[in-house]
Amino acid sequence: MRAKRVLVAYGSKHGATAGIADEIGRTLRDDGFDADVLPADTVTDVSGYEGVVLGGALYGGRWNGKARKCARRNAEQLRGRPVWLFSSGPVDSSAEQHEIPPVRGVARRMRQLDAREHVTFGGALTAGNPDLVARAMVRHGKGGDFRDPARIREWAHRIGAELGTTD
Numbered sequence: 001m002r003a004k005r006v007l008v009a010y011g012s013k014h015g016a017t018a019g020i021a022d023e024i025g026r027t028l029r030d031d032g033f034d035a036d037v038l039p040a041d042t043v044t045d046v047s048g049y050e051g052v053v054l055g056g057a058l059y060g061g062r063w064n065g066k067a068r069k070c071a072r073r074n075a076e077q078l079r080g081r082p083v084w085l086f087s088s089g090p091v092d093s094s095a096e097q098h099e100i101p102p103v104r105g106v107a108r109r110m111r112q113l114d115a116r117e118h119v120t121f122g123g124a125l126t127a128g129n130p131d132l133v134a135r136a137m138v139r140h141g142k143g144g145d146f147r148d149p150a151r152i153r154e155w156a157h158r159i160g161a162e163l164g165t166t167d
Contacts (some may be wrong), residue, residue: 011064016124027156040070058089122146
């Protein structure tokens with residue numbers, strides 16, 4: 001028996017969403033899956049995967065353009081397989097305090113793709129981009145890393161349980 005193939009694709013501008021995607025991929029691999037983690041703008045064919053996780057950072061209430069275009073470009077193939085969506089963005093603890101519903105555009109994509117679930121994870125504004133952190137601190141008083149690795153791994157384990165590990 002072979003391990004099921006799962007694609008974890010992400011649209012990330014400053015790297016925080018890529019980090020979430022890496023954590024999901026690592027967890028799925030630990031659970032026995034053959035998981036590929038790829039930037040959403042490089043994904044042109046999902047036919048070789050038994051499941052797809054697609055995530056995007058949120059900016060101004062919109063999902064990252066690379067994630068949106070990936071969903072649109074692969075819509076026909078995505079509708080034929082299990083799909084999960086995630087967003088990252090709040091740079092405060094709100095994503096850990098309560099469930100944050102998908103923004104309107106992501107909710108629309110969920111319906112179009114018949115996605116199984118969506119979750120919003122906290123984002124990160126860290127020293128890796130000091131200008132961005134400084135602007136965010138001045139404008140919103142926010143900054144830091146609000147990604148919760150344990151919550152991300154828990155969600156990835158649930159995805160793995162739904163998919164089952166082998167054919």
